[in-house]
Amino acid sequence: MKCMGKSCLNHVRLCSLFNTQCIKTRHFISTSTSKTGASTSIEEFTALCSKGHVKEAFKSFRSEIWSDTSLFCHLVQACILRKSLPMGKQLHSLTITSGCLNKFFSNHLLSMYSKLRESQTAITLFDHMPWRNIMSCNIMINCYVQSGDLDSARNVFDEMPQRNVATWNAMVSGLIQFEFNGDGLCLFSEMHELGFLPDEYTLGSVLRGCAGLRSLRAGKQVHAYVMKSGFKFDLVVGSSLAHMYMKSGSLEEGEKVIDSMPIRNVVAWNTLIAGKAQSGHPEEVLDNYNIMKLAGLRPDKITFVSVISSCSDLATLGQGQQTHAEAIKAGACSVVDLTSTLVSMYSRCGCLEDSVKVFVESESMDPVLWSSMIAAYGFHGRGEEAIKLFERMEEEGMEADDVAFLSLLYACSHCGLREKGLEFFDLMVGRYGLKPRREHYACIVDLLSRYGCLEEAEAMIRSMPIKADAIIWKILLAACKIHKNADVASRVAEEVLKVDPQDSASYVLLSNVHASAKRWEDVSAVRKMMRDKNLKKEPGVSWVEIKNQVHQFSRGDRSHPKSKEIDLYLNELTTEMKFRGYAPNTSAVLHDMDVEEKEDSLAHHSEKLAIAFALMNTPGGVPLRIMKNLRVCEDCHLAIKYISETKNREIIVRDSSRFHHFRNGGCSCGDYW
DNA sequence: CTAGGGTTAG
Structure with a gap:
């Protein structure tokens, strides 16, 4: 009965679109409501669809297909479900040969091509459509967006004579997806000014844009709107809101939003847990993870990623192993994303062998996974292995990215492989054409200065195209201490304190350098400066896990x-x-x-x-x-x-x-x- | 048309 009601609704819609077919449609309604004939045929028809027999399905309902949209939808769904492009194309040609390609059906086909990632065919179809409407343009905008062609999406958007909220949503979310957050927000305010009322989709995207910009100011404005609108209790909006606060550094506000949600699903929990993981509160991640389980929610792969990466921060091997086991039980371990996290966790917990084991068992050709294994070797001073792995990565035809290089350079610097490190840096800039980030320069400075080439490292910092931050100067300062070079140290310390005058660690380092050079007067001068500025040395803290208990x-x-x-x-x-x-x-x-x-x-x-x-x-x-x-x-x-x-x-x-x-x-x- | 996650310098 339910099914028939829906079918009737479709007929009404169809009739309003194509007045000419009303009579035929009415006729169809009367036959399909009779108990015996049509309902079994519909079952046969859907069975054929789900088996992917488009042609047979089409034949069995030849006359009705064109009058009952739900039947046509079944066919399209079948193609999308089975991700079968040939099937879809067959359906498309049947539509053309029977002379029935109309506005309604071509939009369905368009959306099918878009969902099957066949953007080229979608574009051709769209370009030849004499009956474009808002719907087809919207589908096309999304199609262009998902293939990354934002300019074309924008063209369609700009040339539309009329738009609806979905149009604006498609364009706003497209921009924000590709991190043109500012542009996305501008478009949003334009939409707002034109009187379009944002819905839950708009709000979700816009909040994501605010999160990307870390813009609390914009985020709070959206928050105010959310409270006024009817989307206060929407799960998606709620999670996005919390995510925005946590990304922008307002952990408490984010937590408040989550707390105020009447129902919390896994995503809401994950937002909270990931927020804490990323802002350096790994203990709270573990607490919330346990509370979540007690509340009867099942952690998914994203929960596991956050929890396991928090275990690496805390270096709590026992907890990490246990969570690994839980992830296996939940069937989440075949996911590469989780594998990378596991490799990193075992390495950072001191079990390099287990990292290797996880890595070898996975065998995914995933650059992130390989980067994390290279970093793992570097962390344990196994430079040779890191280099071998990188070379294998090249042999297997994987594209090394900036992070892979960072891990590699890091490994070289920690193993005293000066020549190799410089060679890889050149390779990265030259053959790979990657622009070094501050982190890469930091690695090279570390490499040179640890090795004892203090002046060379200093020259590198002064000549690099990126402004040096306190961190990079401190790397050099630390090396001055190791190599007991007080002259370079004084110069460098000056630079650090220019960038960050409150950095107590630098004063401590500087004072240490003077102490190693037995320059006691300088030592007390530095200490006086620290006292005057009321700076204290960051206390050293160590911890150890014994029987699943952490002692600090x-x-x-x-x-x-x-x-x-x-x-x-x-x-x-x-x-x-x-x-x-x-x-x-x-x-x-x-x-x-x-x-x-x-x-x-x-x-x-x-x-x-x-x-x-x-x-x-x-x-x-x-x-x-x-x-x-x-x-x-x-x-x-x-x-x-x-x-x-x-x-x-x-x-x-x-x-x-x-x-x-x-x-x-x-x-x-x-x-x- | 819609939310959350992995690797990375010190």
Whole structure:
């Protein structure tokens, strides 16, 4: 009964379009409502359609096809569903040969070609249509947009004598899809001025445009409109709104929007979770993930991507493995996007072997996946493997993009492969024609300066076509410390502080350089500047995951419940290490203290506390995985070598820039970091 | 015509 009602509606619509066919149509209604004949035939017909037998289906309903749009729609749907272009073309030619190609049917065909990504045929059809209407133009705008031809879309748009809201939506969303966010928003206000009322589609696109521009101001205006309009409770609008706030750095506002939604679907949860993941709140990602599951929602591949990438930020291997297992159970692991995240997560959690395993099992020819594997090798100081992988990427015919190169350069710089790195940089600019971004220059500066070519690195910064930021100068400054070059350091520090006068880390670095060069007066001058500006050193924090529980330590921190035991253990350990020849390296200690104080200050660096705690709480032979927010200092690096030997343990430390694998008194970085 | 996600310098 329901079906017949719909069919009648179609007849009415059709009659208004083609007055001439009204009689025939009426006749059809009367036959098709009789119980026996038509309904079984319709079933046969749809069966034929779903099997893809267009010709047979067409024959079985030859006379009625042209009078009942729903039948024609079935045929078109069949073509789209089976993504069968030949079938669609057949249908198209049948329409022509039977002389029935009219306004209504050609719009359906147009939309079919557009959906089957056959834009060329759609264009030809459109160009030869004597009866273009708003609908056909709208379809065409979308067709051009999805093939990336925004100019042609705009042409159709501009030349339309009349438009409706869908027209504006198609053009606005097209512009915004291709990140012409500003243009999209301008078009939106034009539409608004002309009196077209935005609907939920418009609002979704426009909010996405605001998010792309990180424009809170525009976003808030749209928000105000949403509250007035009837789309306050629309799921799509709500998620877009929250997304806009979070992208623009207003995490709280975004959360408020999500909280106010009467129903939350997976996408709404994902918006919240991804927002937190991307703005550096990985703990909250895990919390929300658990709440979401408790609320009875099923995480999908996008949830898993955010959660697993948060596990890499936190370096919580246990949590990462567990989420990986959940993703497998949910059947989401065959997706390449997730594979890239997994490769990165295992690498950043210190398990390079597992990254390799995930990578090899996937075997997708996806440049992002390969980039993440190259980066993973680089992170672990395996420059040779990174280069080999890149070369294989070229052999397999994959187009290396700027990120692939970034990962590669990064690997070279961390492994001291100066020549190779410079060679790849030339390759990128020359043969690949890629324009280096600031990040690429940063890698090259890192490569040169770590290697000891401080002047060359400085010249590179001064000559590059992009304005240097504080980060790039700081890379050089850090290298000045390693190579104990106070002259370059003073010059460079000046540049850093020009760009970012509040950067405490630079003062600390500068003071360290002076200290290593034993320029004590300069040291106290820098420290006075810090005091005057009320700047404090960013505290070093280390953490370790034991039995799925994360324990965090910072220097001199006595807040851990086992703090006393840790101290005792650490003292014993230090004595044992000194017996084996360990001598604390106090050169990097900032304060004017006596030797004993300096040693004591070093002995309680956060990574040492974390290692001591981990040694006390894990059985012998289990590798330790320690994470640190800053770079490992020279003394800790030396001390951990001794610890690995004394306790016969493999200790894996992730600092702010890379991994160190300590084993039998040595480190995988070869003291180059 | 409509929302959310992956790799990347320190």
